[in-house]
Amino acid sequence: MYETILYEVKNQVAWITLNRPDKLNAFNEQMKVEVRNALKDAAKDHDIRSIVITGAGRAFCSGQDLQSVKEDTDYGELLRKYYNPMIREMASIEKPIIAAINGTAAGAGLSLALACDFRLATANASFIEAFIHVGLVPDSGNMYYLPRIVGHAKALELAILGEKISAEEAKNIGLITKVVPLEEWETTITHFAEKLAKMPTKAIGLIKRYMNQSWDSNLQEVLDKEAYAQRIVGQSSDHKEGINAFLNKRKPNFEGK
Structure with missing residues (x-):
């Protein structure tokens, strides 16, 4: 190809x-x-x-x-x-x-x-x-x-x-x-x-997106974008898996979802 x-x-x-x-x-x-x-x-x-x-x-x-x-x-x-x-x-x-x-x-x-x-x-x-x-x-x-x-x-x-x-x-x-x-x-x-x-790549993607945008944003805009991103990943399967793994003292199995 x-x-x-x-x-x-x-x-x-x-x-x-x-x-x-x-x-x-x-x-x-x-x-x-x-x-x-x-x-x-x-x-x-x-x-x-x-x-x-x-x-x-x-x-x-x-x-x-x-x-x-x-x-x-x-x-x-x-x-x-x-x-x-x-x-x-x-x-x-x-x-x-x-x-x-x-x-x-x-x-x-x-x-x-x-x-x-x-x-x-x-x-x-x-x-x-x-x-x-x-x-x-x-x-x-x-x-x-x-x-x-x-x-x-x-x-x-x-x-x-x-x-x-x-x-x-x-x-x-x-x-x-x-x-x-x-x-x-x-x-x-x-x-x-x-x-x-093997990391929580959904979170990595949002980190990339909003860190890149931070150069052209003021503090309030960055705070708003962080809150928006945190809401998204807070509802993700990877976050639930991370919390569950932490509470059960095991290594998390992230899937990027």
């Missing part, structure tokens, strides 16, 4: 693997469309409760495949047609999305990682705001997510200087969630994704 990505579902986790290893998983038009379609598939499948995005080979994603653009390419149109719909799709999904960064994340590849909810990286991964090196500005949601994750000053530094940073430095500035030793990579990512899939 897909040619530039791999799509697999295991234990209620959707695995989306960027699969152009000879190009360091750089984006061409087909890959952008296929990633978006895979995200849509994962979003509408009620059995899927978490999503992992990773790369084949030695890179996560090196950004836009510059060999696929022409001298007269309208980058604004390229964003509106391909990248922006992909990033909006990610933002609309009320399931946890994990970037499993197995190598270089550069340019739009870094933007893709920033749009995820969690970012786990191998110890040898690297991160670079590569746009400035070809005279461009960060895009694909980069200028929205980056300052919210690392702060305004650090975001400016990364975007303007365009210096490569290591996984350890990325962890220190809050860019990634965890650095994973290479020998523990597959086991750790699988455990992390499956742990999220």
Whole structure:
């Protein structure tokens, strides 16, 4: 069904693997469309409760495949047609999305990682705001997510200087969630994704929705949204299961309902 990505579902986790290893998983038009379609598939499948995005080979994603653009390419149109719909799709999904960064994340590849909810990286991964090196500005949601994750000053530094940073430095500035030793990579990512899939994902979805909206809301609006969300999850099967498990001193069995 897909040619530039791999799509697999295991234990209620959707695995989306960027699969152009000879190009360091750089984006061409087909890959952008296929990633978006895979995200849509994962979003509408009620059995899927978490999503992992990773790369084949030695890179996560090196950004836009510059060999696929022409001298007269309208980058604004390229964003509106391909990248922006992909990033909006990610933002609309009320399931946890994990970037499993197995190598270089550069340019739009870094933007893709920033749009995820969690970012786990191998110890040898690297991160670079590569746009400035070809005279461009960060895009694909980069200028929205980056300052919210690392702060305004650090975001400016990364975007303007365009210096490569290591996984350890990325962890220190809050860019990634965890650095994973290479020998523990597959086991750790699988455990992390499956742990999220077993959590009360209905509550996770509402946390994502209203925390994202909080940036454009005042305190009263946030208080109202919290009350609305709490009413919904307070009537959920997962809440009843959580209370019952707590009272009976056992581990809860959440189903995302």
